[in-house]
Amino acid sequence: MAYNIHPSYAVDDATLLETDLTTCHLLVLIGKGTFSYAVFDPAIQKFLALKSYSYQPQKMAVADLEMIEQVFDVDKLLLTAFKSVLLAFDTPECSLIPETHYVPRLKKDYLHAVHQEKLQEAVLADTMPALSIVNVFAVDKDLLGFLRKEFSTDRIIHAHTALLQSYPMDLDYQSGDGVAFVEVQRNRFTLTVYTSGNLLIQQQHEYQEGLDIVYHLVNTLRQLGVDEQKIKVKLSGALATDSQVYQEVFKFIPRLEWTQRLSGFKYITQMQEIPGYYFHNLYALALCV
Incomplete structure (x- = not known):
């Protein structure tokens, strides 16, 4: 075939x-x-x-x-x-x-x-x-x-x-407020969270749209006792600033950056x-x- x-x-x-x-x-x-x-x-x-x-x-x-x-x-x-x-x-x-x-x-x-x-x-x-x-x-x-x-x-x-x-x-690996890395692939993303250089969690989730990523991200951070308003979230993957995924995450996460x-x-x-x-x-x- x-x-x-x-x-x-x-x-x-x-x-x-x-x-x-x-x-x-x-x-x-x-x-x-x-x-x-x-x-x-x-x-x-x-x-x-x-x-x-x-x-x-x-x-x-x-x-x-x-x-x-x-x-x-x-x-x-x-x-x-x-x-x-x-x-x-x-x-x-x-x-x-x-x-x-x-x-x-x-x-x-x-x-x-x-x-x-x-x-x-x-x-x-x-x-x-x-x-x-x-x-x-x-x-x-x-x-x-x-x-x-x-x-x-x-x-x-x-x-x-x-x-x-x-x-x-x-550079934000040791941040006391925490840093969350979100590696986005097609229909899946990997979430890795640190505070003060300590690994708290690494999980992979499926998603259909950007709001799914927001839900899993915010829910995980709250379960870990991390403030989603203070933590820095860094996105990586084949995304653009006008993509639906980026726009939805940007809407709810105030400290959003691209991974360098x-x-x-x-x-x-x-x-x-x-x-x-x-x-x-x-x-x-x-x-x-």
């Missing part, structure tokens, strides 16, 4: 042709209806290319696998030899466990206490010693097997792990022309290589 696979963003320049890609990392992000990647040169801490494909997400994982197989058919850069390939999965089936309470043989039990077990799932775990947290998550076993084989890699993480590495770099492009890295000119908050979750993968 043929699917309408197309890159929604494709960014690179002449420097890519002059670069020895065997010294670069390929950072791959697999989400619901999206397949994105960036080429990152660790020697100069610079992003050299970015491409993002979008397609209509399917309920059946086999359909997602077929779509990604077609991405490989049309994008030959994916077949290039890189120094390493990091695969990051943005799946809703994930759970954060304090490292002091984590027992590796019980990782499935931790996950299934919160999320229903699925057929053909592989349960993995990311350990984050600096944060004393373990992120347990599930991915489709067939999709994972295909990507591992195509890329010859065993470097697998969850997208939320990269986000948790990136947020402490934000990650500092400490270099970006080719074409990337700097794209708002930095568009691919925050993809850029954050560079912190995990």
